[in-house]
Structure formats: structure tokens, C-alpha cells
Amino acid sequence: MQTFVSPKVDKVGIEDRVNRITKRSIKKKAKLEGLKMALNMVDLTTLEGMDTTNKVTQMCYKAQHLHDEFPNLPTVAAVCVYPNFVKIAVDALNGSGIKVASVATAFPSGHSSLDVKITDTKMAVDYGAHEVDMVISRGKFHMGDYNYVYDEIAAIKEACGKSVRLKVILETGELGNLDNVRLASDIAIAAGADFIKTSTGKIKPAATLPVTLVMLEAIKDHYYKTGEMIGMKPAGGISNAKLALHYLIMVKETLGVKWLDNHWFRFGASSLANDLLMQIMKQSTGAYQSANYFSKD
Amino acid sequence: MKNKIKPLAFSGKWDLDPAPESTDHISIKDQYGLFINGKFKNPSSGNYFPSINPATEEKLSMIAEANDKDVNDAVSAARKAYNGAWSKMTAKERGKYIYRIARLIQEKSRELAVVESLDGGKPIRESRDVDVPITAAHFFYYAGWTDKLKYAFPNRNPESVGVAGQVIPWNFPLMMAAWKIAPALATGNTVVLKPAETTSLTAIKLAEIIQEADLPAGVVNIITGAGATGAGIVNHPDIDKIAFTGSTGVGKIIMKAIAGTNKKSTMELGGKAANIIFEDAPLDQAVEGVINGIYFNQGHVCCAGSRLFVQESVYELVLRKLKDRIQSLILGNPLDKNTDIGAINSKEQLATINKYLKIGQKEGAEMFQLDCSIPKKGFWCAPTLFTNVSQSHVIAKEEIFGPVLAIQTFRTIDEVITKANNTPFGLSAGVWTDKGSKIFNLTSQMRAGVVWANTYNKFDPTSPFGGYKESGHGREGGLHGLTPYLNF
Numbered sequence: 001m002q003t004f005v006s007p008k009v010d011k012v013g014i015e016d017r018v019n020r021i022t023k024r025s026i027k028k029k030a031k032l033e034g035l036k037m038a039l040n041m042v043d044l045t046t047l048e049g050m051d052t053t054n055k056v057t058q059m060c061y062k063a064q065h066l067h068d069e070f071p072n073l074p075t076v077a078a079v080c081v082y083p084n085f086v087k088i089a090v091d092a093l094n095g096s097g098i099k100v101a102s103v104a105t106a107f108p109s110g111h112s113s114l115d116v117k118i119t120d121t122k123m124a125v126d127y128g129a130h131e132v133d134m135v136i137s138r139g140k141f142h143m144g145d146y147n148y149v150y151d152e153i154a155a156i157k158e159a160c161g162k163s164v165r166l167k168v169i170l171e172t173g174e175l176g177n178l179d180n181v182r183l184a185s186d187i188a189i190a191a192g193a194d195f196i197k198t199s200t201g202k203i204k205p206a207a208t209l210p211v212t213l214v215m216l217e218a219i220k221d222h223y224y225k226t227g228e229m230i231g232m233k234p235a236g237g238i239s240n241a242k243l244a245l246h247y248l249i250m251v252k253e254t255l256g257v258k259w260l261d262n263h264w265f266r267f268g269a270s271s272l273a274n275d276l277l278m279q280i281m282k283q284s285t286g287a288y289q290s291a292n293y294f295s296k297d
Numbered sequence: 298m299k300n301k302i303k304p305l306a307f308s309g310k311w312d313l314d315p316a317p318e319s320t321d322h323i324s325i326k327d328q329y330g331l332f333i334n335g336k337f338k339n340p341s342s343g344n345y346f347p348s349i350n351p352a353t354e355e356k357l358s359m360i361a362e363a364n365d366k367d368v369n370d371a372v373s374a375a376r377k378a379y380n381g382a383w384s385k386m387t388a389k390e391r392g393k394y395i396y397r398i399a400r401l402i403q404e405k406s407r408e409l410a411v412v413e414s415l416d417g418g419k420p421i422r423e424s425r426d427v428d429v430p431i432t433a434a435h436f437f438y439y440a441g442w443t444d445k446l447k448y449a450f451p452n453r454n455p456e457s458v459g460v461a462g463q464v465i466p467w468n469f470p471l472m473m474a475a476w477k478i479a480p481a482l483a484t485g486n487t488v489v490l491k492p493a494e495t496t497s498l499t500a501i502k503l504a505e506i507i508q509e510a511d512l513p514a515g516v517v518n519i520i521t522g523a524g525a526t527g528a529g530i531v532n533h534p535d536i537d538k539i540a541f542t543g544s545t546g547v548g549k550i551i552m553k554a555i556a557g558t559n560k561k562s563t564m565e566l567g568g569k570a571a572n573i574i575f576e577d578a579p580l581d582q583a584v585e586g587v588i589n590g591i592y593f594n595q596g597h598v599c600c601a602g603s604r605l606f607v608q609e610s611v612y613e614l615v616l617r618k619l620k621d622r623i624q625s626l627i628l629g630n631p632l633d634k635n636t637d638i639g640a641i642n643s644k645e646q647l648a649t650i651n652k653y654l655k656i657g658q659k660e661g662a663e664m665f666q667l668d669c670s671i672p673k674k675g676f677w678c679a680p681t682l683f684t685n686v687s688q689s690h691v692i693a694k695e696e697i698f699g700p701v702l703a704i705q706t707f708r709t710i711d712e713v714i715t716k717a718n719n720t721p722f723g724l725s726a727g728v729w730t731d732k733g734s735k736i737f738n739l740t741s742q743m744r745a746g747v748v749w750a751n752t753y754n755k756f757d758p759t760s761p762f763g764g765y766k767e768s769g770h771g772r773e774g775g776l777h778g779l780t781p782y783l784n785f
Binding site for chain 2: 007008009010012013014016017023024025026027028029030031033034037217220223224226227248252253255256257258260
């Protein structure tokens with residue numbers, strides 16, 4: 001039995017800090033650079049009951065051809081799909097350098113046995129996923145069974161093996177308060193998470209700036225203790241470029257510039273990419289273009 | 298915590314481009330007179346002095362210097378307005394004028410913020426988000442009290458005092474003018490106010506607003522000048538009340554000067570506030586509070602949290618977090634929307650701060666500063682912290698009034714209360730802990746006018762502000778801020 005004790009979080013203080021972060025003014029070169037960086041951090045996502053092979057292939061094509069009219073654009077970081085679509089995505093993205101991430105572990109509720117979750121994870125890994133996005137057992141967390149949550153993450157990490165990176169979704173919208181967000185972050189990191197991630201996108205609120213700041217602080221404290229870097233992925237609810245830039249400022253001023261890289265920071269989003277593209281075009285041409293010029297896959 | 302892990306790096310990638318607030322919407326005249334009896338007048342001496350931008354050392358305008366004759370004219374105008382229009386007016390009507398001033402400040406908030414940053418060196422983020430909104434809020438708040446004084450002080454028959462002489466400092470020029478003028482007007486007094494000589498411009502802008510609000514002539518008189526002008530106000534026999542915000546040294550001189558007279562007084566003087574972090578505190582938010590506590594307005598804040606006490610068990614971690622947070626601050630052009638640390642208000646103040654930096658190092662304290670480039674022109678001091686400090690260090694005893702933090706450690710709550718109170722000052726303090734009972738235990742023993750818990754430098758017109766011990770007497774703000782301007 002381990003006892004988990006986390007530093008306390010002050011909500012008002014967090015909100016004050018977030019408020020200050022959102023007041024940064026990002027202009028000119030820095031704006032274009034920020035937009036491209038954000039684009040390069042997007043995990044293009046489809047996680048719907050009605051997902052099909054064709055939907056996934058279409059999205060994978062989009063991932064590689066974000067806006068061919070504009071030369072030298074970065075690609076997105078990854079596409080994120082259900083385990084049964086991993087192979088299709090891997091084949092579609094072959095040679096592009098774009099990673100395939102798969103949700104697993106009875107996503108999104110996480111209600112199943114550990115065996116099923118391990119099988120789910122192994123399926124994604126066997127199909128060639130580079131990254132696995134698991135959900136924690138929020139029910140067990142609320143019951144105070146932190147050891148269960150920890151052991152489960154550790155078991156999934158083991159199922160991922162050495163080369164597959166594990167993102168641990170806390171589903172912060174179900175955790176109730178920021179102290180719980182911090183505690184869940186610490187448990188996930190201790191259990192071997194390579195990334196901690198806010199949300200499934202199925203629960204509102206999904207990612208928010210305050211929640212992300214709390215998680216970044218957990219990552220910072222872990223770095224101070226061990227020198228080890230952990231990645232961060234806010235997911236859900238980030239649909240416009242301006243908000244994405246606020247997130248990047250937060251990362252920069254909390255963890256520093258080393259985290260400004262898609263190896264360490266991701267956005268889980270589907271519509272964000274097109275808004276980023278629109279803003280990039282606006283920065284380059286000086287005018288907004290019609291949304292119809294940007295493909296929706 | 299003392300390990301070899303590299304500090305976080307906050308620059309070298311994605312450095313922000315300049316984002317300066319434009320200045321084309323403001324107007325500053327080449328020269329300003331004295332605002333006496335509702336009009337701008339030339340000073341009787343004919344003397345003017347320059348007001349400069351401390352970030353560039355460029356001249357912004359020439360400011361009139363008021364001598365004793367001008368002071369006398371201003372006091373006479375205030376007395377006449379008091380006996381005539383202002384004390385006869387119904388409270389409700391008086392309130393309307395004050396509301397009008399508040400609304401005009403809001404309308405002109407963008408210009409006021411830019412002028413404040415140009416003239417004083419403070420970041421536009423602060424003048425825009427703190428100084429100007431609080432200024433307007435103060436007028437709104439006190440406008441509301443005008444016709445409710447009898448309810449505020451039941452069965453005590455509150456009456457105005459007469460003519461108030463008010464001398465304000467350079468750190469929050471516009472906000473301090475509001476803190477002084479709003480309660481004085483609300484209680485039916487008339488005013489002669491002198492801004493600090495390095496930051497006259499927003500007080501003059503306020504005079505223009507008062508003119509536009511069509512206040513009866515002489516109700517508010519704003520005269521500019523240096524210490525001699527202030528002394529003229531303090532010593533004028535027809536002034537009924539002195540309100541002063543500034544250094545403890547000058548406060549003592551004023552108290553001597555008015556001893557034996559009938560003048561009422563409020564003094565808001567220096568401070569050396571303790572900011573206390575317990576091991577159970579939300580540390581990241583505490584660190585943010587420490588940053589805001591000492592580096593807000595370049596530390597030119599009388600209630601700045603200039604002494605930090607950290608419980609020894611979390612000292613290394615807090616220090617590491619503080620140093621990293623300092624490295625993410627941006628120093629530079631006060632008009633840039635991203636600037637965290639602006640210019641030091643004057644050459645003289647910079648010399649004072651630098652003197653203390655030398656003393657601190659000579660005393661054996663270890664100095665750490667933001668690693669940044671300092672602009673060639675203007676007056677600048679990188680945010681600084683000192684470790685290896687004890688209560689006996691000069692930098693832990695004297696008010697520096699700059700971005701300089703002295704850090705000490707403690708073991709128990711009793712120890713830190715003793716150390717925190719071990720100062721001639723007593724303006725403010727801060728405490729950071731997750732435990733409510735600890736907050737109440739500590740705040741009830743702290744000899745400081747304001748104690749913030751899990752926050753710092755929060756200001757609101759509804760909240761009284763003022764000091765214990767040599768930090769002054771009397772309260773400004775809130776219901777308490779009315780009493781210094783009333784006789785019962």
C-alpha cells in the first residue's frame with residue numbers, strides 16, 4: 001500500500017495566474033511561429049461511435065495535406081483513433097512521420113476489468129499504435145482507492161512496452177476540484193505516465209486553462225525531483241487559435257521552452273487545426289480567407 | 298531538494314515580439330499651470346520644472362512650480378468654495394459630481410493608463426488593469442456614501458472638516474489622488490492636493506476631468522511642485538486636515554510641523570511587510586503571490602511584501618520555484634503590453650535601490666537577479682532576491698522601495714510571528730497556508746494594518762487600508778476612510 005499525498009492547490013490563485021497569462025499579447029513573427037508550433041502539436045482526433053474505415057482514411061489524408069496551397073507547413077503531431085482503426089491509420093500514414101495514437105482501456109468511461117483493458121491496449125499496440133491514451137478509473141479514484149488507480153496505470157504502461165508512449169487521461173471534468181486534479185496527476189506520473197492528459201472530450205468541461213496549469217505544476221515538481229520530463233496534453237474544448245496560444249504561453253512560462261515541442265506538448269482537438277490554418281494564412285496574406293478554402297475531413 | 302537538476306529555461310525559443318500600446322490617442326501639452334479656483338494658472342514665480350519619462354529620460358512636459366503665494370491662493374479658493382457652494386449643497390447633488398468624475402475617468406481610461414505609464418514607468422498592464430480601474434472604483438464607491446453619512450454614523454451627527462491639504466507620492470499617482478480626493482469630497486470638504494514632482498501628469502489630467510465635470514470652482518485645487526510646495530500646504534494656517542502618503546521620514550517631519558495645531562491628520566507611510574509561507578501552503582500560488590507582492594510596480598509599493606519568510610522544510614523548493622518564476626518575467630518598455638517590470642520611477646530612487654543592493658552584498662547576503670538585458674537609456678533594476686539574510690541585515694530592516702526581496706527561513710509559527718512583528722513598520726503582511734485556523738492564529742497576532750491570506754496586494758475601495766506603528770495612522774478606503782474627513 002502506498003499513501004498518496006499531493007501539494008494543495010489554491011483555486012483563486014490559479015485563476016489569477018491564468019488571467020495574467022491570457023493577457024500576453026502575441027504579435028507578428030511570434031504569432032506566426034506560435035500558430036505553426038500549435039499546428040505541429042495537434043493530435044487530430046476522431047472518437048465517435050459512427051467512425052468508419054473511410055472516415056479514418058480521410059482524416060489521415062487531411063493530416064498529411066493540411067493545406068497544400070501553403071508551402072512548408074508543419075504536419076500535425078498525430079492522429080488519434082479507437083483501437084480497431086489503428087491499423088488503417090498506420091497504413092494510411094506510413095512514411096509521413098505522423099504518429100498514430102489510440103485510446104484504450106474501455107474509453108471513455110474506463111469501466112471494465114483490468115484484463116479487458118490490457119487486451120484493449122495490446123490490440124492497439126499490436127496494430128502498430130505509437131501512443132496509447134488510457135483513461136483512469138474515476139470511480140475508484142472517488143472511492144479513495146488510489147492504489148487501484150496507480151496499479152492499473154502501471155499495468156497498462158507495462159502492456160504498452162518500452163517503445164509506446166502512454167498518455168494518461170484524468171478526465172478532470174469528473175474529478176470535482178483542483179486538489180483532485182493535482183493528486184490524480186501525481187499518481188499518474190508516479191505510475192509511469194509519459195504524458196498526462198486532461199479529458200476524453202466526452203465530458204464537459206473538458207480541457208481548461210486552470211486545470212492545465214495545475215497539471216503543468218505537477219509536471220514541474222516531478223522535474224524538480226527527478227530531472228525527468230513528462231508530457232502534457234489538454235484535450236477537448238480547444239477550438240480556436242487564440243486559446244491555443246494562451247496554452248502555449250502557459251507552457252512556456254510554467255515549464256520553459258524545452259516543453260514547446262510536440263514530443264512534450266499536444267492538443268487533443270479536431271476543429272482547432274483549421275482555425276490555426278486560417279490564422280496562419282491571415283498572418284501571411286493579411287486577410288482572412290473563407291472557411292470553405294480549408295478542407296473539413 | 299539541493300540537486301543537480303538544471304534550472305528550467307524560459308528564453309531562447311518563441312521570444313515574444315514587442316506589443317506596444319499606441320500613444321497617438323493621448324495629448325500632453327508642452328506646459329501645464331496650476332489648477333486653482335477651477336482654472337489653470339501660471340505659477341506666480343514663473344518657474345517650471347520638467348517631467349520626464351523614466352524609461353527614456355525624455356522630457357514629457359514642463360510643470361508649474363507652486364510657491365507659498367500659489368499655495369495661499371489655492372487654500373483661499375478652497376476655503377471660499379467650502380463656505381460658498383460645497384458645504385451648502387445637498388449631499389445628493391454633491392454625490393452626482395463625484396459620480397460624474399468617476400464616469401469621466403472610465404471614459405478616458407485608455408489615455409490615463411498610457412500617461413501614467415509614460416510619466417511613472419509602470420507597466421501598461423498595471424496602469425490599465427489596476428491603477429485606473431481602482432481610481433474610478435474609488436470615486437464610484439465614495440460617491441455612494443455622500444447622502445448616507447448619517448446612516449454610516451448613526452446618532453453622531455457627522456460634519457465636514459473644512460479644507461483638506463493632501464500630499465501624495467509618485468508610486469500610484471492617479472490612484473493616490475483618488476484615495477485622497479474621493480472621500481474628502483464625499484464628506485463635504487474641499488481640497489488642495491499636491492502630486493509628487495516626478496509624476497504630476499495624471500493629477501493634472503484629473504484636474505482637467507474635474508474641470509470637465511463642472512465642479513464648482515475651488516472645490517478641488519491641484520498644485521504642483523516639490524517638497525517646498527508640500528511644506529507650504531502642511532504649514533498653511535487655514536488648512537483643517539492633512540492627508541499624507543509617503544515616506545516615514547517625511548511623515549515624521551509633517552507630524553512635528555502640525556503638532557500643537559488643530560489640524561487633523563492621516564499618515565500612510567512606509568512598510569517592510571512580512572510575507573510568510575508555511576510548509577502546507579499551495580506553494581506555486583504562494584510563489585506567484587510573492588512575485589506580485591514584491592515586483593508589482595517595481596516594488597514601489599508601501600505595502601510590498603519585501604521580507605519573505607519560508608518555513609525551512611520547503612525552503613529549497615520555494616527558492617527554486619521563485620528563481621524560475623523570476624526568469625520568466627519580462628523587463629522593458631513600460632508601454633509594452635507584455636512588460637512585467639517597468640522602469641524605476643526616478644534617477645534618485647534608482648540610486649537608493651542600488652545603494653541597498655551594494656549593502657546587501659557587503660553584508661554577505663547572496664544576490665540573485667533576472668538574467669535580462671537592461672535598456673541603455675532610462676532607470677532600471679532587474680528583479681532581485683537576497684538569500685542568507687537575517688533580521689539583523691540592513692536589507693531586512695529598512696524600506697528599499699524597489700524590486701528587492703529579502704528571504705529568511707523559520708521553524709515555528711511563534712518564531713515567524715515574532716520575526717514578522719520585529720520591525721518599526723506595520724502596514725501589511727501576507728500568510729500562505731492551507732489551514733484556516735493557522736491563518737486566524739497568525740492574523741490576530743500580527744501588528745499590521747492589512748493581512749492578506751493566500752493572496753497579496755489586493756485592493757478594493759470597500760476595504761480600509763492603513764498602518765500600525767511607524768507605518769502611519771488613520772485609514773483610507775471603506776467606511777473607515779470617511780472618519781478622517783468628518784467631525785462628530
